[in-house]
Amino acid sequence: xxxxxxxxxxxxxxxxxxxxGVAAMRTTSDFLVASRRVSPLLNSAAVSGEYLSAAxxxxxxxxxxxxxxxxxxYPVGFTAGYIAMLILVAAPMRRSGALTVPDFAEAxxxxxxxxxxxxxxxxxxxxxxxxxxxxxxxLVLSAVSSTPYWVGVVISGTVVSATxxxxxxxxxxxxxxxxxxxxxxxxxVPAIWLVAQVGPEVRxxxxxxxxxxxxxxxxxxxxQVDVVLEVDTPTVVRSSDGQESVLTPGRLDVQAGxxxxxxKGGQVPAVRGAAPLGGEEWQRPLLNTNNAGYPLLGxxxxxxxxxxxxxxxxxxxMRFHTSPDGRSARRTAAITVxxxxxxxxxxxxxxxxxxxxxxxxxxxxxxxxxxxxxPTQVDTGWAGTAFSALLTAGAFAxxxxxxxxxxxxxxxxxAHDLVPGGLRRVRITVLLAAAAMVLLALPSAxxxxxxxxxxxFTVTAATFCPLLVLGIWWSGLTRTGALSGMLAGLxxxxxxxxxxxxxxxxxxxxxILITQPAPWAVPLAFxxxxxxxxxxxxxxxxxxxMLRLHLDEPPPHGPTADPPQPPxxxxxx
Amino acid sequence: MPNRARRVAVTSPQTxxxxxxxxxxxxxxxxxxxxxxxxxxxxxxxxxxxxGAVSLLLVLxxxxxxxLVFWAWPELDSVRLAGVPVSWLMLAVLPxxxxxxxxxxxxxxxxxxxxx
Numbered sequence: 176x177x178x179x180x181x182x183x184x185x186x187x188x189x190x191x192x193x194x195x196g197v198a199a200m201r202t203t204s205d206f207l208v209a210s211r212r213v214s215p216l217l218n219s220a221a222v223s224g225e226y227l228s229a230a231x232x233x234x235x236x237x238x239x240x241x242x243x244x245x246x247x248x249y250p251v252g253f254t255a256g257y258i259a260m261l262i263l264v265a266a267p268m269r270r271s272g273a274l275t276v277p278d279f280a281e282a283x284x285x286x287x288x289x290x291x292x293x294x295x296x297x298x299x300x301x302x303x304x305x306x307x308x309x310x311x312x313x314l315v316l317s318a319v320s321s322t323p324y325w326v327g328v329v330i331s332g333t334v335v336s337a338t339x340x341x342x343x344x345x346x347x348x349x350x351x352x353x354x355x356x357x358x359x360x361x362x363x364v365p366a367i368w369l370v371a372q373v374g375p376e377v378r379x380x381x382x383x384x385x386x387x388x389x390x391x392x393x394x395x396x397x398x399q400v401d402v403v404l405e406v407d408t409p410t411v412v413r414s415s416d417g418q419e420s421v422l423t424p425g426r427l428d429v430q431a432g433x434x435x436x437x438x439k440g441g442q443v444p445a446v447r448g449a450a451p452l453g454g455e456e457w458q459r460p461l462l463n464t465n466n467a468g469y470p471l472l473g474x475x476x477x478x479x480x481x482x483x484x485x486x487x488x489x490x491x492x493m494r495f496h497t498s499p500d501g502r503s504a505r506r507t508a509a510i511t512v513x514x515x516x517x518x519x520x521x522x523x524x525x526x527x528x529x530x531x532x533x534x535x536x537x538x539x540x541x542x543x544x545x546x547x548x549x550p551t552q553v554d555t556g557w558a559g560t561a562f563s564a565l566l567t568a569g570a571f572a573x574x575x576x577x578x579x580x581x582x583x584x585x586x587x588x589x590a591h592d593l594v595p596g597g598l599r600r601v602r603i604t605v606l607l608a609a610a611a612m613v614l615l616a617l618p619s620a621x622x623x624x625x626x627x628x629x630x631x632f633t634v635t636a637a638t639f640c641p642l643l644v645l646g647i648w649w650s651g652l653t654r655t656g657a658l659s660g661m662l663a664g665l666x667x668x669x670x671x672x673x674x675x676x677x678x679x680x681x682x683x684x685x686x687i688l689i690t691q692p693a694p695w696a697v698p699l700a701f702x703x704x705x706x707x708x709x710x711x712x713x714x715x716x717x718x719x720x721m722l723r724l725h726l727d728e729p730p731p732h733g734p735t736a737d738p739p740q741p742p743x744x745x746x747x748x
Numbered sequence: 749m750p751n752r753a754r755r756v757a758v759t760s761p762q763t764x765x766x767x768x769x770x771x772x773x774x775x776x777x778x779x780x781x782x783x784x785x786x787x788x789x790x791x792x793x794x795x796x797x798x799x800g801a802v803s804l805l806l807v808l809x810x811x812x813x814x815x816l817v818f819w820a821w822p823e824l825d826s827v828r829l830a831g832v833p834v835s836w837l838m839l840a841v842l843p844x845x846x847x848x849x850x851x852x853x854x855x856x857x858x859x860x861x862x863x864x
Binding site: 252257259262263379471502505516523648719720 | 854
């Protein structure tokens with residue numbers, strides 16, 4: 176309950192900054208030049224604030240407990256995406272004047288069809304990215320307040336809708352920058368407190384993992400989702416009403432809502448499809464996806480998706496438009512790399528402590544709650560409760576920031592590109608989209624936030640990444656080429672995702688390529704775009720349209736805020 | 749704040765006209781580029797492309813090289829620095845300063861190219 180009360184002030188402050196920010200910009204001149212005053216530092220804090228989602232705040236630590244140390248590759252990819260953005264996209268995209276990828280598609284290739292296809296891709300990305308946000312927010316709320324999962328999801332949906340309806344995101348840059356600072360503090364301070372509080376033995380076992388084979392105390396495990404366990408030897412458990420029973424060796428299906436108390440000294444059952452917690456494989460710094468035995472392929476698949484996916488994320492691209500020109504858009508991307516780097520130093524701390532202190536979450540299938548579960552394990556007094564509440568608030572801030580930005584991007588795509596309508600249409604679309612996400616999140620509790628979000632990145636990497644990269648750097652790109660490449664990428668990735676969700680279990684490297692299609696889908700999309708373009712002819716103005724993106728803005732007149740240029744450089748053009 | 753007036757959107761007559769036609773963006777126009785601008789743009793494009801290729805290569809070396817190192821030398825898991833396995837540190841800490849440095853380097857290079 177305390178944790179829920181920590182969420183309320185956060186939502187209120189978000190609303191207040193939104194309303195105050197608007198009130199502070201009341202004169203016409205303020206209104207007109209507002210974006211010019213947004214410095215790269217402020218804007219990159221806003222970009223990071225929008226970017227750090229529930230998957231970063233909770234998901235990475237959860238994946239470490241579930242899949243092993245190799246899960247730390249996710250944040251590396253999330254950060255490296257901004258270097259790719261800095262090198263390839265940031266400045267030319269800003270100079271194109273396009274707010275969204277659909278806009279860019281029309282500005283560069285003058286194709287309404289491409290615009291509509293891009294809007295459709297925005298929808299797909301939005302769903303893949305939003306569902307895990309709603310799911311994780313619901314999971315955390317239900318974990319800290321011991322209500323059923325669906326109550327948490329519905330509460331989260333209501334809060335988002337209310338915030339949107341009350342205009343909480345209006346001064347978006349300030350709100351997002353504030354959210355970033357909140358998230359950074361609420362993530363780092365509890366981490367340091369935890370490390371100081373746990374005592375030398377736990378610190379030692381955090382970095383000297385041993386395989387989780389026997390329960391060292393009577394351990395209650397409450398299953399919030401359906402889980403398949405594999406029992407090796409007969410194991411004594413008590414159910415919540417105190418009845419003892421013996422699990423026989425073999426496959427055991429546990430239903431959501433059950434609580435089993437495993438006896439001290441009993442053998443820990445294995446979780447189907449996951450590496451044994453703390454074991455040899457778990458300690459390796461590579462991602463052994465599906466426990467399939469191809470750690471190198473698994474790692475590179477995640478990296479391809481996350482690094483190349485970042486540059487097309489609809490809610491992030493929109494932020495870059497707040498920069499006054501291409502130059503400061505580039506600086507924004509560069510500073511973002513540093514800001515994200517600070518944040519991502521810490522998920523590992525939660526993961527390493529989590530596998531020692533709350534290993535039972537590994538069994539219950541809800542490792543995404545590791546971060547909020549840790550403080551109460553370390554301190555049963557008020558301090559543990561307080562830090563747990565703070566972390567819940569931070570996770571909720573992460574959920575809010577990303578969901579609001581994405582919901583706006585998705586409804587923009589619907590109301591602007593797919594079925595054009597007025598502003599009123601946008602408002603209604605936002606609420607409908609939020610409701611749809613709640614409905615989709617209800618049956619998704621079982622899916623890890625990190626995995627779902629990575630699918631969003633995968634679709635982006637196989638559609639928008641080739642469109643942006645080739646559109647900006649290759650004048651030979653044609654409309655037909657761009658269309659067919661995007662279609663190939665979209666169909667390839669979404670087909671693989673559907674297969675991974677509903678199809679039969681595939682083992683080995685083929686299984687990895689189905690659950691993480693980026694290594695083949697991204698080259699496929701690039702190749703299709705290039706080959707089809709080579710068979711056609713680009714428009715006569717194509718080269719001009721491309722070069723225009725690389726032309727820098729004329730230097731501003733009068734005093735500038737730019738730092739002095741490094742001396743001794745005589746290569747003036 | 750007493751007596752708060754209702755906010756109105758400030759738009760130019762052309763924008764209002766465009767809105768009333770049901771299309772906020774106006775018609776697509778063939779991109780134009782003055783010939784002096786075109787020369788500068790082509791030069792900038794070439795040099796940014798060369799710099800970008802080098803930077804991308806460095807990112808690639810970091811992001812593909814590190815997994816290869818972990819794969820080729822599993823011994824790194826048992827070497828410890830201040831109690832923590834070196835391979836964990838190389839994954840959890842090392843990439844971030846390297847990436848921050850790389851982006852600073854790329855940023856400086858890209859801005860130098862645009863100096864007038």
